[in-house]
Amino acid sequence: MSDQSYLSLEKLTLAYGDSVAVADLDLSVRRGELIALLGPSGCGKTTTMRAIAGLLPVKSGNVILDGEDMTRTAPNKRAVGLVFQSYALFPHLSVYENVAFGLRLKGMKGAELDSKVQSGIASVGLAKFADRKPAELSGGQQQRVALARSMVMEPKVLLLDEPLSNLDARLRLEMRTELQRVQRETGVTMIFVTHDQAEALSLADRIVVMKNGAIEQIGTPEDIYNRPTSSFVADFVGFENIFALEGGGLKTDNGSVPLSVAPGLEAPSAAGLAWRPRMVTLGTGPFRGTVRGTSFAGHSREYLLDSALGPIKAEVDASEPVHVSGSDLSFDLPVHKAAQLSRIA
Amino acid sequence: MTARSLFVPTTLFLLATFLIGPFLIIVAASFSAGETLSFPPQGFSLQWILKVFTVESFRASFAMSMFLAIGGTAAALVLGIPASYALSRYRLPGAEIIRTIVSAPIIVPGIIVGLSLLRYVVVPFGVGITLALFLAHTALILPYAVRVVSASLDNLRSDIEEAAVLLGSSRLGAFFRVVMPNIKGGILSAFILGFVTSFNQVPVSLFLSGPGVRTLPIDMMAYMEIVFDPSVAALSSLLAFLSIGIVFAAERFLGFSRYV
Numbered sequence: 001m002s003d004q005s006y007l008s009l010e011k012l013t014l015a016y017g018d019s020v021a022v023a024d025l026d027l028s029v030r031r032g033e034l035i036a037l038l039g040p041s042g043c044g045k046t047t048t049m050r051a052i053a054g055l056l057p058v059k060s061g062n063v064i065l066d067g068e069d070m071t072r073t074a075p076n077k078r079a080v081g082l083v084f085q086s087y088a089l090f091p092h093l094s095v096y097e098n099v100a101f102g103l104r105l106k107g108m109k110g111a112e113l114d115s116k117v118q119s120g121i122a123s124v125g126l127a128k129f130a131d132r133k134p135a136e137l138s139g140g141q142q143q144r145v146a147l148a149r150s151m152v153m154e155p156k157v158l159l160l161d162e163p164l165s166n167l168d169a170r171l172r173l174e175m176r177t178e179l180q181r182v183q184r185e186t187g188v189t190m191i192f193v194t195h196d197q198a199e200a201l202s203l204a205d206r207i208v209v210m211k212n213g214a215i216e217q218i219g220t221p222e223d224i225y226n227r228p229t230s231s232f233v234a235d236f237v238g239f240e241n242i243f244a245l246e247g248g249g250l251k252t253d254n255g256s257v258p259l260s261v262a263p264g265l266e267a268p269s270a271a272g273l274a275w276r277p278r279m280v281t282l283g284t285g286p287f288r289g290t291v292r293g294t295s296f297a298g299h300s301r302e303y304l305l306d307s308a309l310g311p312i313k314a315e316v317d318a319s320e321p322v323h324v325s326g327s328d329l330s331f332d333l334p335v336h337k338a339a340q341l342s343r344i345a
Numbered sequence: 346m347t348a349r350s351l352f353v354p355t356t357l358f359l360l361a362t363f364l365i366g367p368f369l370i371i372v373a374a375s376f377s378a379g380e381t382l383s384f385p386p387q388g389f390s391l392q393w394i395l396k397v398f399t400v401e402s403f404r405a406s407f408a409m410s411m412f413l414a415i416g417g418t419a420a421a422l423v424l425g426i427p428a429s430y431a432l433s434r435y436r437l438p439g440a441e442i443i444r445t446i447v448s449a450p451i452i453v454p455g456i457i458v459g460l461s462l463l464r465y466v467v468v469p470f471g472v473g474i475t476l477a478l479f480l481a482h483t484a485l486i487l488p489y490a491v492r493v494v495s496a497s498l499d500n501l502r503s504d505i506e507e508a509a510v511l512l513g514s515s516r517l518g519a520f521f522r523v524v525m526p527n528i529k530g531g532i533l534s535a536f537i538l539g540f541v542t543s544f545n546q547v548p549v550s551l552f553l554s555g556p557g558v559r560t561l562p563i564d565m566m567a568y569m570e571i572v573f574d575p576s577v578a579a580l581s582s583l584l585a586f587l588s589i590g591i592v593f594a595a596e597r598f599l600g601f602s603r604y605v
Contacts, residue, residue: 055507055511075507075510075511076510076511076513076515078511082511084504084508086502088505088507089505090505090509090523090527091501091505092523092526092527101512101522102513105513105514105518106513146508149508150511150512153513
């Protein structure tokens with residue numbers, strides 16, 4: 001087993017009946033890494049997670065964990081933990097018994113069991129609640145019970161389904177800190193599924209962006225945020241002005257519009273270019289646009305422009321001069337700031 | 346008071362009288378000191394209540410009814426729990442048809458069920474009376490068992506089973522460790538509902554009863570054709586109080602009405 005691929009998915013294909021949900025997916029996860037599977041609903045992220053857990057049979061391909069082929073291993077023999085989005089606590093059992101459940105099945109009992117369960121409950125700050133039933137806990141507390149219940153089993157991989165999406169803003173920060181602490185203290189490999197890019201950016205070591213059952217891009221949060229490689233990822237992380245390149249110019253509905261490349265710079269060879277609204281320069285540049293709408297956003301002001309390129313979204317500091325709706329102005333899409341896309345959907 | 350404000354209380358009173366009145370008459374009649382079943386009762390005595398316990402055929406038919414109610418309900422649950430589980434957890438081809446077939450005995454009038462069982466099952470295959478009654482009662486209770494158990498399964502998230510499996514349990518183990526304890530209330534409710542349904546069953550039992558083997562309600566009808574004394578009223582009262590007691594206990598301890 002190499003440390004580079006503690007968990008490997010090789011040419012993984014998953015299907016519900018005849019409809020393929022994930023096709024030929026390859027992914028290597030390092031030991032101790034925190035990975036986010038990011039994408040809109042229906043992209044196959046949850047399906048992939050369920051296949052890693054063994055809850056969904058694999059159609060073809062392999063799941064290798066810690067040097068062992070787990071593809072056909074039953075889910076109860078995999079040493080993979082899963083914190084469900086709904087937490088899935090056993091409603092008839094106390095917090096203590098929920099956490100003890102898996103350990104008892106392993107045959108652990110007596111003082112060893114008790115000390116493990118107690119320290120598991122204490123580690124998520126719920127020592128006082130050991131005798132409560134799940135229904136008597138808040139959502140955040142239930143989630144921490146679910147986390148403790150999985151973690152006392154010392155899983156090789158901990159999977160989390162939308163771990164922050166059911167929590168309010170304050171609890172979200174608390175849980176994010178909690179997950180980072182667990183990862184730091186135990187070194188467990190974690191994979192979490194989310195549709196929220198902010199969640200993925202703030203928590204993950206690496207982000208796997210998925211779309212239609214395939215990986216769109218893998219990279220660090222900085223890579224994904226600053227250097228999206230496809231129009232899908234660019235759009236997902238807020239590059240709202242996306243253009244395909246055609247004959248050295250930007251492709252629009254009315255043909256190709258030539259780019260202005262600053263002297264000394266090479267013309268881009270990518271399939272497309274994308275700009276965040278923040279990257280658009282107003283008041284100067286080779287393009288002309290008409291202000292269609294504007295809105296004040298505190299520290300900045302957002303504009304929607306109509307231009308020969310189609311609609312353009314721009315965002316400038318609130319301290320800049322205001323352009324009223326209907327006014328004509330020039331703007332620039334600086335090529336050196338653009339994300340270079342190799343794939344345009 | 347206006348006519349409008351009297352309308353609701355009056356309606357309620359009439360409705361209650363209509364529903365509970367006959368029952369009160371039977372209870373009153375069972376304490377009669379007279380020789381025939383009559384209302385208002387003549388005098389007061391416990392003789393007919395006591396007589397119920399001395400009639401040999403009542404004892405035998407009571408035992409038969411108890412056997413059918415308990416055994417039939419248990420059998421219906423053994424079939425019904427897995428059926429409910431499959432119907433609620435898996436997308437089965439023809440699930441709707443199965444649901445319909447399972448609930449058919451509720452929809453088809455008992456007299457038709459009884460007649461067709463007698464004509465097309467019991468007589469041609471020479472099925473014994475006790476076995477025929479047992480099978481018929483099981484079939485009659487099954488719809489209730491499936492319905493009540495399904496209701497409590499639908500209230501239970503299925504991902505707790507997956508959670509149990511990922512913590513090391515087998516699929517079957519997960520069913521017994523985390524599903525059964527959480528649908529216990531539904532199963533007990535189904536049991537009580539099945540028990541009462543079976544115990545009060547007349548039309549089907551009427552066709553299937555035979556010489557020496559009868560359920561209690563059938564035996565009471567036969568008794569009344571020969572002897573018209575208040576002991577039948579006394580027995581009816583006793584049974585009614587037994588049913589009321591069971592349902593009250595169920596509601597008190599299990600929240601019975603949540604499931605039916």
